[in-house]
Amino acid sequence: VWLDTVANVRIHGTTRERPIDRLIIEQAHLMPLPGPDKLLPFLREERKVGRDGYLQWNGSWYGVPWQWAGRKVEVQPDETTVQIWAGNERLAVHPRAVTPGQRLTLPGQWDGLPMGDHRRRQTPTAFQVQTVEVQIRSLLDYEALVVSER
Known part of the structure; x- marks a missing residue:
């Protein structure tokens, strides 16, 4: 069935041959896959x-x-x-x-x-700070600031 597909009867761009014709030539040299x-x-x-x-x-x-x-x-x-x-x-x-x-x-x-208890504890190089509260504003507030500075 796969021999009748369109791709097998068209001229291949690289080989300039139809794959269905090329298969007939190469089939005698093909070995079964392991x-x-x-x-x-x-x-x-x-x-x-x-x-x-x-x-x-x-x-x-x-x-x-x-x-x-x-x-x-x-x-x-x-x-x-x-x-x-x-x-x-x-x-x-x-x-x-x-x-x-x-x-x-x-x-x-x-x-x-091993649990690694014998190792020296390293001092931290950074620490986490508390979350900062940020005020949420409309973009119109920022637009008003830009307009007033002009």
Whole structure:
């Protein structure tokens, strides 16, 4: 059915041939694609794990063991899951997020994380001030000021 589409019988702008004719020539040289199990390792995307132990992929956040914070890992998605790999070691398997911005935590993600009580507390470099109340005025008030100064 796809051989009858308009695009396959038109002259192609680059090759100056009809794709349906070109297919007949090339078909003898085409080899079958490898199975999905052979392709999966090549369908991985590199990501860097944030300091919080999550990496972002496709608009959502996926957790990995805390030891991988700041390091590069590979994301391998399929239709229902997102697997996270470091070389041949699978670090995590998550269900695919259903909404953008979703944060999926790995069970035991922070197990064994040192609490950091031995570190010296830093003095803050800034502090938050209270919200300032601002009077809301009509733009006509400002227009009147401009007109009176002229």
